[in-house]
Amino acid sequence: MPQPSTGTLLFVGCATFDSIALVQDYPAADSRTVAADFVTAGGGPAATAAVAAARAGARTAFAGVLGTDEEGDRIISGLEAEGVDTSAVIRDASVKTGASVIVVSKATESRAIVTRPVPPVSFPSGSRFHELLDTAAWVHADHLGWNAVAGVPGLTLSVDAGNPIPSFSPRGVTLYVPTVERLRAEYGEDLAVEALLRKAVDDGASAVVATAGSEGAWVLADDGEAVHVPATPANIVSTLGAGDVYHGALLAAVAAGLPLGEAAAFAGRTAAASCAGLDGRSMIPHQTITPVLASNNPA
Template sequence: MTTTRWNVYQPSTGTLLFVGCATLDSIALVQDYPAADSRTVATDFTTAGGSPAATAAVAAARAGAHTAFAGVLGTDEEGDRIISGLQAEGVDTSAVVRDPGVKTGASVIVVSKATESRAIVTRPVPPVSFPAEGRFRELLDTAAWVHVDHLGWNAVASLPGLKPDSLNLSVDAGNPIPSFSPRSVALYVPTVERLRADYGDHHNAEALLQKAIDAGASAVVATDGAEGAWVKSGDKPAVHVPATPATILSTLGAGDVYHGALLAAVAAGLPLVDAAAFAGRTASASCEGLDGRSKIPRQSITSALATNHTV
């Protein structure tokens, strides 16, 4: 059984470093999806920053954490707007690489009110990599926590001279990560669907979390959409955390918001069950906005510290 390397009850005062994707999203709200060769009038339209690691950084910043984002952007207008949006939230962007040879990731997203679903047309995010030395390595070496999405994982794991098990590492495993193992990951946050894909759909949620613990994760928080989340730390029993009822305009970015709020709460010292509940409330509130960020609450985690669980 894996021995937990970190203490979820001990607050971390350092930087939370988020590594991976950032895009600029143009989002339209319609009643029904457009048909071919049609003209559809949108109920609302907005442009906002998106993608897993960048949106998680904003959610953590709004929860009071000191955050930094590291990714790769072009030297285009989209990259400029992403940087200014993150900086407006107080996110440190000093480790972002601006590469004139690439185009910044961008998406056009159509959200359907009728089906409460979305369709995404995206320009791929540039590959994420960093020099062996420099500002990224400085932040990596000093961060209290490092959170990675599916592109950030490879950027961190492949950095010369770095041992991932030397970090307090939080992993967003909502998207597939080739050759990934949760070994030595302090906070592993997949979906239940991802765990089923990895370990077999014949297992119940508790057994799936145990599989991830057996594979080397110190703690696992597995999200399950409208069913809430499952939490397990070390050899303690799995705990189900119910979903928070939501008024849904769009679920765009809700999972990314969950990841950022969860890490901010863990870093602030909340027990893991309380951190998962806090993250669920935050993600639910974000669904009231068309984009993934505008309705993320600005809030203090301090009041939630009064609740004390044993996970």
């Protein structure tokens, strides 16, 4: 893995504006349901990861495409309030900002999402995005940001591969972070997790962290053994955005120099804490990254 860095972590991809309601049971047709809570908040994999990294003390920037509408304004103000550099965001009057209505059910511990798609993520040559791309210590891309960074030489690259990415290859990816489910879809349902990780390294990733929700995560660097990192117990109000928080905290920890296993444990604790909030961001802790004891995390 690269040496510790205090440079900018650039997050590229999706930002949304979310309206989230907490209910006991999902509403029936033609009904009126009283919510136990209702919040609005910024969301999106890359944008929420940037917030998580910022709250862990990293210098962060976000690059994506927003409309010139109210939702875009609120996304920008929310990111800037967290100290995230938004100078590379494209505001396009011809598109609408990504937005979602999310209903979280206490009875089923699940959620239903109605979403307005995020505009395609692309940046004109000579834009502020390319300036940041040239100087960033790390670049993190989600499924929508991948095409903007794929094939760019010299990047220290982290990829959130929880969602499908067409034509994706982990070759050249410094830190590849899929779900175990995604690895099984790619390499075979019958393989053990360690074998799945090694397949990803064989395909060119330098290091892999595969997440599995309540089962924790498995990590594998190119020169090490596969290690299981248990999940952190959580007081769950909603798991919305927890995976995105995990990605941001993981990258902040890796960039700060933590070994991969310790970084995964730090990310797991951070994501677990975020689940105490209805939205994906309000309960992300403000924290300082320090190594955990080897006895607690043998990686």
